[in-house]
Amino acid sequence: MSGTFRAGVRAGLPFAVAGAIVATSFGVLARDVGMPAWGAVLMSAIVFAGSAQIAALTILGAGGGLSSALGAAALMNSRFLPMGIAFAPSLPGNPVSRAAQGQAVVDVSLVVAQDGEGGYDRGLLFGSTAIQYTGWVGGTAFGALAGSLIGDPETLGLDAVYPAFFLALMIGELQHDRAKGVAAAGALIALALVPFTPPGVPVLAASLATLIGLMRRGSDRGASR
Amino acid sequence: MSAGTTWALIGGCALITAVIKGAGPLALGGRELPSWFSSIVSLMAPALFAALVVTQVLANGRDLAVGADTAGVACAGVAAWRGASVIAVVTVAAVTAAAVRAVT
Numbered sequence: 001m002s003g004t005f006r007a008g009v010r011a012g013l014p015f016a017v018a019g020a021i022v023a024t025s026f027g028v029l030a031r032d033v034g035m036p037a038w039g040a041v042l043m044s045a046i047v048f049a050g051s052a053q054i055a056a057l058t059i060l061g062a063g064g065g066l067s068s069a070l071g072a073a074a075l076m077n078s079r080f081l082p083m084g085i086a087f088a089p090s091l092p093g094n095p096v097s098r099a100a101q102g103q104a105v106v107d108v109s110l111v112v113a114q115d116g117e118g119g120y121d122r123g124l125l126f127g128s129t130a131i132q133y134t135g136w137v138g139g140t141a142f143g144a145l146a147g148s149l150i151g152d153p154e155t156l157g158l159d160a161v162y163p164a165f166f167l168a169l170m171i172g173e174l175q176h177d178r179a180k181g182v183a184a185a186g187a188l189i190a191l192a193l194v195p196f197t198p199p200g201v202p203v204l205a206a207s208l209a210t211l212i213g214l215m216r217r218g219s220d221r222g223a224s225r
Numbered sequence: 226m227s228a229g230t231t232w233a234l235i236g237g238c239a240l241i242t243a244v245i246k247g248a249g250p251l252a253l254g255g256r257e258l259p260s261w262f263s264s265i266v267s268l269m270a271p272a273l274f275a276a277l278v279v280t281q282v283l284a285n286g287r288d289l290a291v292g293a294d295t296a297g298v299a300c301a302g303v304a305a306w307r308g309a310s311v312i313a314v315v316t317v318a319a320v321t322a323a324a325v326r327a328v329t
Contacts, residue, residue, distance in 0.1 A: 018315045039231040047238040051277070056238055066230060070237040077245045079273050084249025086266040089258050091250045098254035099247030107277075110270040118263035157322030160297030163281035164318030167302050168311040170274035179271045186272035187279045194284045202284075206276030210268040214261055 008112060008127020015108045016131040018165045019050070020139030025153040025161070026054055027143020033061035037144035044140035048106070048133060050162070052076040055199060075200025082207040083110060090120040104129040111169050178213065185209035293329070297322030 023044060030040035035057065047053055052073035059069040084102050087109070091101045104125055113125040143150065153159060174180050186206035193202040282298045283289055301318035309317070 014311045018311050021315060021319075034226040035231055036226070036228075039226070039228075039235065043235045043238065046235065047242050049238070049242045052238060052242060056234060060226065060230070060234065066233055066237070069234060070241060073238045074241045074245070077242050079277075080242075080246045081249060082269060083273070084246055085253055086249070086269050088250045088253035089256070089262070091254045093254075095251045095254070098250035102246045102248075102250035102254075103243060105246055107274070110273070118267055154293075155323060155326060157293070157297055157319035157324075157326065160294040160301070160318035160322035161315045163278050163294065163298045164301035164305075164315045165311065166274045166277040166281070167298060168305045168314040170271055170278060171302070171305040173270045173274070179268060182268045183271035183275035187275040190276035190280050191283065191289070194280060194289060195287050197287075199280065199284075199286065202280050203273060203276040206272050207269065209272040210265045213264040213268045 004121050004123025005127035005130075008121075008124035008129075009131045010127075011112045011124065012108060012128030012131040015112070015128070015165070015169075016135035018161065018168075019108075019132055020135035020142075021158065022050055022162045022165065023136045023139025024143035024150065025158040026050065026057070027140040027145075028147040028150055028153050029054065029057055029061070029143075030140075031144055031147040033057055035144075037141075040144040041137065041141045044137045048136060049073075049077055049080075050136065054162075072199065075198055075204070078200055078204040079207065080105060081204070082210075083107075086110070087113075087120050087125070090115075090122060090125075092122075106132055107166070108132055108169065111172060182209045182212050185212060293322045293325035294318075296325045 026044070027040050031037065043053055055072040055076045056069040059072050060066070083105050087102060087105050088098070091098045093101070101122070106129055108128055109120070109125050112128040113120045115121040115124070150156070170183060174183060186209040189209055190202035190206045193205055278298065282295050283291060297318040300321040301314045304317045305314045
């Protein structure tokens with residue numbers, strides 16, 4: 001595994017740099033809502049889930065309660081349920097060990113840890129997550145401590161970095177027509193639900209678009225190989 | 226923000242995240258899953274990432290909305306489509322969004 005761990009670190013490095021930029025704006029956000037710098041860094045170090053951290057702090061900053069903030073974090077993280085199921089067959093050991101290994105699954109893992117045979121490689125997973133973690137915690141510390149030098153993240157356009165990061169991840173996955181169809185369907189499901197559900201639910205529901213893979217499997221197999 | 230709120234937020238988020246991330250591997254790991262499973266798994270990335278992009282770029286809470294970040298991400302999409310690295314893609318997004326805000 002040590003060989004693929006190093007390959008995972010290398011493959012994850014560009015994403016870790018982009019993640020560190022997002023983490024910097026999280027650190028600035030934390031400072032702006034009055035969270036102490038140590039709190040922001042500790043949160044990134046033990047929660048390590050960017051969209052959930054940002055959602056929770058945004059709600060607290062807007063005057064919402066702790067339970068709303070935690071609820072929003074849970075919904076933003078709900079996409080890790082289908083992701084965890086996707087990784088489950090690739091994680092060996094007893095149930096507790098598997099659940100512990102599952103903590104390493106982050107968004108980037110879906111792309112970087114693929115073993116090319118429809119499953120995932122643990123070494124690539126742990127390596128890419130290790131470098132991602134370093135960038136996330138380091139970026140948070142920088143934002144929380146040097147936030148006054150950075151000013152308003154929106155003036156620098158940093159709010160566009162996070163969605164652009166996911167867009168770059170997605171476009172790399174669109175080699176096949178089936179993937180393009182699923183991406184379009186996922187986007188439509190999410191947009192249709194935005195007015196009716198709390199943030200986070202539209203993204204979870206978009207995972208249902210993967211069921212297209214079942215319906216079209218027979219007809220697409222020949223064309224895409 | 227009080228120290229109590231900070232601790233409760235961090236502890237609560239950590240617990241929620243650990244439970245959600247651990248649930249799938251805890252319940253389903255350690256065995257072969259049927260062949261149809263991998264065809265769903267391989268499509269998880271495009272489905273979830275597309276949803277994350279559109280909800281961040283075209284929505285603000287429960288309202289559909291566009292802004293300078295939308296323009297930034299659109300330009301970033303062109304760069305990504307032409308094969309730019311992820312670092313170049315996020316730089317294009319930030320610079321474009323900042324430029325649009327500077328002139329509007």
